[in-house]
């Protein structure tokens with residue numbers, strides 16, 4: 421019996437993500453949680469009419485309590501978190517930290533209490549910092565299992581597949597492109613030299629392609645012009661979040677050979693120490709993760725034999741990512757100094 425939870429289910433990502441999970445045969449119960457009471461109840465009733473097996477339940481809180489969050493997450497197998505505010509034009513993902521840091525910490529505290537063994541997939545931005553916040557919160561509660569905590573960076577992979585396919589003509593479904601590092605701007609490092617099948621990016625297209633992958637989020641934010649629900653990517657993100665969640669659930673059921681990059685805590689996962697040595701000592705990094713019944717089975721070090729261009733991208737990533745990680749860790753460990 422697999423209980424899945426979407427926290428932030430009434431939002432721009434939450435709604436389509438919940439629809440995809442409702443359609444999945446891998447989910448037996450889908451609990452939708454949001455602080456937006458009327459919206460989450462409406463979405464729950466709406467989805468509950470779909471004739472797929474997953475049973476839908478909807479939760480919000482009574483007053484200031486977290487009773488809805490607790491009931492939603494109780495004994496969950498997988499918790500996907502797109503709760504929080506999205507960007508509007510002119511904002512960076514780091515601008516979201518002020519609000520989303522506390523939201524993620526609060527949700528993880530509930531998860532630690534009522535579903536300490538759940539797989540936790542963090543979508544809320546800035547992922548580079550919200551995942552360290554989640555890790556430190558779980559550590560403080562004594563229930564941290566790094567193999568089960570994932571920052572969802574799948575949208576960077578999805579965008580890479582789309583944009584590389586446009587240039588090379590290779591079908592997106594045939595492409596496998598590791599995108600590593602973090603999830604914002606220059607911290608996003610696509611490694612075309614490690615793609616399968618081999619992809620040939622013409623020199624005159626390389627910089628623009630990398631830029632489009634790194635700033636794909638900004639392209640959407642700009643196009644949406646701050647109008648309508650969800651100021652940033654919602655539909656492509658719902659697909660990406662579902663793709664990653666589905667792999668986690670399939671691996672939990674014993675399917676083998678499932679690999680996808682994800683932003684994980686390296687010291688707590690098999691193979692992580694090698695990546696940590698290669699990235700200059702960072703604890704958190706997005707790397708190709710092989711999934712198994714207990715989450716991360718092992719991670720592979722993607723930072724070998726990089727091309728000169730990729731080494732330059734990595735260098736830029738490593739200028740920014742450490743501060744993002746530190747901000748997240750300090751938010752939990754040293755809040756007074758913030």
Ligand SMILES: NC(=O)C1=CN([C@@H]2O[C@H](COP(=O)(O)OP(=O)(O)OC[C@H]3O[C@@H](n4cnc5c(N)ncnc54)[C@H](O)[C@@H]3O)[C@@H](O)[C@H]2O)C=CC1
Pocket residue numbers: 427428429430431432433434453454455456502503504505506507516520523526527542543544545546547572573574575576603649650651652653654657
């Ligand atoms: N990891 C990634 O690749 C991506 C991440 N994102 C991030 O996902 C987040 C959500 O984006 P959208 O769905 O577009 O925003 P949205 O504003 O449409 O939806 C967010 C939902 O979260 C709910 N919420 C707020 N605080 C909550 C709490 N404490 N508990 C439960 N629910 C709460 C809101 O009521 C709302 O329904 C943003 O932080 C955004 O930056 C967006 C796209 C890609």
Ligand SMILES: O=C([O-])CC(=O)C(=O)O
Pocket residue numbers: 506507513545575636637638640641652653
């Ligand atoms: O750009 C944003 O704010 C949302 C996001 O993370 C993405 O689309 O990759």
